Amino acid sequence: MSRVLVLNCGSSSVKWRRYDGDQVLDQGTVERVGEPGGGPADHTSAVRQILAGLDLSELTAVGHRVVHGGRKFTTPVLIDDAVLAAIRDLVPLAPLHNPANQAGIEVAREALPDVPQVAVFDTAFHHTLPEAAATYAIDRDTAERYGIRRYGFHGTSHAYVSRRTAELLGRPYEQLNTITLHLGNGASACAVANGRSVATSMGMSPLEGLVMGTRSGDVDPTVIFHLRREGGLSVDDIDDLLNHRSGLLGLTGVNDMREVLQRRAAGDQAAKLAFDVYCRRITGYVGAYYALLGRVDAIAFTAGVGEHAAPVRAAALAGLDRLGIAVDPDRNAGHGDRVISFEGTDVTVCVIRTDEEREIARQTRDVVAAD
Numbered sequence: 001m002s003r004v005l006v007l008n009c010g011s012s013s014v015k016w017r018r019y020d021g022d023q024v025l026d027q028g029t030v031e032r033v034g035e036p037g038g039g040p041a042d043h044t045s046a047v048r049q050i051l052a053g054l055d056l057s058e059l060t061a062v063g064h065r066v067v068h069g070g071r072k073f074t075t076p077v078l079i080d081d082a083v084l085a086a087i088r089d090l091v092p093l094a095p096l097h098n099p100a101n102q103a104g105i106e107v108a109r110e111a112l113p114d115v116p117q118v119a120v121f122d123t124a125f126h127h128t129l130p131e132a133a134a135t136y137a138i139d140r141d142t143a144e145r146y147g148i149r150r151y152g153f154h155g156t157s158h159a160y161v162s163r164r165t166a167e168l169l170g171r172p173y174e175q176l177n178t179i180t181l182h183l184g185n186g187a188s189a190c191a192v193a194n195g196r197s198v199a200t201s202m203g204m205s206p207l208e209g210l211v212m213g214t215r216s217g218d219v220d221p222t223v224i225f226h227l228r229r230e231g232g233l234s235v236d237d238i239d240d241l242l243n244h245r246s247g248l249l250g251l252t253g254v255n256d257m258r259e260v261l262q263r264r265a266a267g268d269q270a271a272k273l274a275f276d277v278y279c280r281r282i283t284g285y286v287g288a289y290y291a292l293l294g295r296v297d298a299i300a301f302t303a304g305v306g307e308h309a310a311p312v313r314a315a316a317l318a319g320l321d322r323l324g325i326a327v328d329p330d331r332n333a334g335h336g337d338r339v340i341s342f343e344g345t346d347v348t349v350c351v352i353r354t355d356e357e358r359e360i361a362r363q364t365r366d367v368v369a370a371d
Contacts, residue, residue, distance in 0.1 A: 063364030069121030125155030
């Protein structure tokens, strides 16, 4: 069996998992990386701490999550100096994430120089987007010069969940049209046609699309100009506002959907409005992707909110009965990977537990085996 270590470096955390074949040997998370009074000082220290505590014997590969692959990386790749340099060059497109991913790679290559290292890109699953889906309607030369286009994110999650949905339904993956809804602190929707991403809500960055824990999702770009001209906010101030002080946090003061639901149940009007804004945005994307796909076989909810917040699932799909979409309240209240739609509805609605680390391990094994 092949032993694979997966390193998933987020902006302020590092998840790791060790596999023997498809079996999980052990796993863990280092939280609050780089935060004052928190955990390790930086991602370099965090990954060194993780590797120092692991049995790395018989390791056959290390798989790294890399958030942004730009237009250069459309598949997972073996990491060499040139690949690492290219990941470094892509930092302007993902300034919060690619430096952390880069740090994890550098530490792992230093500690395990003879073990193959593979980069698995969040954006790669979306390289199949049609040009009409990936292109913004701005000046072509400007877009080309600065790499402005829709890249999409959460690719490993959307890939895993759409494939797992096909398994749950006993349907061929290549023949299934699915809308996957990754609803966590970050949130995105994806239309998957016959195993290929054809539309996704996140764009050049993870800011576009659905309402998130601290991100605004879709806003009129004029909001940015207005805040600059009338409010005197700097570009960095606006960036911080839309990425870190908006979404659920901006509307309610908390970014945890569990607390929003508790406050809503207690009659808090701000929480009620935030819930309605959040779910309405999802409904709009589901309807749009239904139109783009033409035929939808399944809708799959995943990630922290998608897997655990039954009221969100019910509200997000409410009123779509005429499209063959309806959630069964009894099934919706259950647990685990399951169907939550009524028997016999045209569109099967599922809840699927995402597993990005397992998807990264699978892709890592495939790259090493093909080398």
